[in-house]
Amino acid sequence: MAKGESVAGSDIPAGGFVQLLTPDGERVDTVTTADGTTYSVDFTDEEYRGLYRDLVTVRRLDSEAVALQRQGELGIWASLLGQEAAQVGSGRALRPQDMAFPTYREHGVLYCRGIDPIMPFGLFRGVDQGGWDPNEFKFNTYTIVIGSQTLHATGYAMGVTMDGKTGSADGEAVIAYFGDGATSQGEVNESFVWSGVFNAPIVFFCQNNQYAISEPLERQTRVPLYQRAGGYGFPGIRVDGNDVLATYAVTRAALDNARNGQGPTLIEAYTYRMGAHTSSDDPTRYRNGSEVEAWKAKDPISRLKAFLSKQKIAKKDFFAEVDAEANRQALDLRERVLEMPDPQPVTLFDNVYPNGSPEIDAQRTAFAEYQASFEGSAH
């Protein structure tokens, strides 16, 4: 089958993927893959509603961020629009003891980790460079240099093994997030090598959103990304990244395998970046509107909404309540972002070294004196 082609008459890309909820909101009970693994989920109504709430909330917070960027309140923003299901599905599959290594777009996973959604705004507003506590939340800082975090995740996972924290159902697992473009980086390939060789308890979660800035998937690979895993000695699986149930099921299974000592898995979440790469990008230069429209029909939120309605798991007032609450959170976030103060200039010198440095201390002092020399002047 030619690259990029779909299985005839379906929404499924060549090579197939795990899907538990169709774009029309129909539940698929179980999916069994070629290797005999069966995927399913069994949620209570409350849990289904919770997933829906997550999806709506992270999208709404994201849209507020986009607006804030347009109003000049953020230097840049990397929107997750379209990728909510991949992030919430995988993020909710994590257990408290699991560690996540994100890129710069994982605001939805961050939300699932229980981190105050304002945290990434420091970076994008330019008042700090991240700054939540990765150890507290088991969610590392954002990584902007493409692919670097996959090696950190691998090393962390090796440490989990060395600490004897694998091999049981309550063991620890690690997840590394990255994009389709990142798979071209040497470091990502090295992380695959290391994870395979050391049987590290890690899940590689690739959100294939079809583009690396302007470059389509075909510029990064000739084979479906999930198939690469075989060459490194671990399983790869593709999941419908716009299906929150399937991403949850597949990620949970892979994490469980990792925590049980069965080593790495590569998950390719097949999805689409609906917005621009970041707010500095002009997607009209490299993709056409009909493509975007086609993906709109596969929207992760509307399909879950359709399912919840059909199954009478949720009614109109629930959806209205979720929207209202998300809106309230977004406005609250907006206010707090606007109040984020610029850092004091002298904080330039903070945290360069954990125990300080005589040279930096001297520069700080000289800087403070220099700043003070302007006080009272027209400067």
Add this chain to the structure above:
Amino acid sequence: MITLGKALNHGLRRALEDDPKVVIMGEDVGKLGGVFRITDALQKDFGEDRVIDTPLAEAGIIGTAVGLAIRGYRPVCEIQFDGFVFPAYNQIVAQVAKMHYRSKGKVRLPLVIRIPFGGGIGAVEHHSESPEAYFAHTPGLKVVTCANPADAYTMIQQAIASDDPVIFFEPKRRYWEKGEVDLDAPLSGAFPLHSARVARPGTDATVLAYGPMVRVALDAATAAAEDGRELEVIDLRSLSPIDYPVIFESVRRTGRAIVVHEAPGNAGLGAEIAARITEECFYSLEAPVLRVTGYDIPYPAARIEEEYLPDLDRVLDAVDRSFGW
């Protein structure tokens, strides 16, 4: 009048026209025309084999460019931002810089690595760095940077025409500054690539700057002139090699030297230049060579980058200190 970014675009276009062996490669350089649009419309006009959208892999970009160069091509590689050159660092310092030496001169690598560098555009981490010293420290590489549209236009063509591997730093916050450019000027008559240029003559002190800091130095010279001090501003243009004769001549005349750069001071180019001036011009100096640089910290968050970046006040302050000696 065209912008520095557009001047680079014209220079690249002319290089592609003049030599069929020139190829441009990098992330997003094709349809998008690069994130700064420096390669705008070049793929449309020269095709996908001449202007190549590469996979997202910097080691790959430089490593394959080495092979292309060995094969007789003249690759012009774009690294999207300064902070993303490091995945390619191994290829650049261990391979690109050494092929000619290693092969006893049999292998030439006429490749250019374009890197937008420096801060001042309000970007996030890794988008505002000044890594020039790492490369200047590596023998076998030439390292240059332009400071105005006219230089951008000629220097990029000269870099491409050069048989040496050239790291070409583009002062990204000056991409939008305009200047006169003679697009028809023949390259043969151009000011040599590896020469420093006196950007403003003066008699009282020499301010040495390059890339984005040349504008700052010139503004400082204008301000100092109001106080009756005539600063000579030298735009280094080439960072490796450095055009020392021009510098020594100036410092011997003025007796004072101030080196300005955005990169941290520690082990930076300013240290090297100050040492060389001290060695060569000791008896002409009225004051120690001073440096105005970024602090020895990681590049800070955007909202306080103005405090980090050397500005006109800090240059004038150094001038005062020099005169106060």
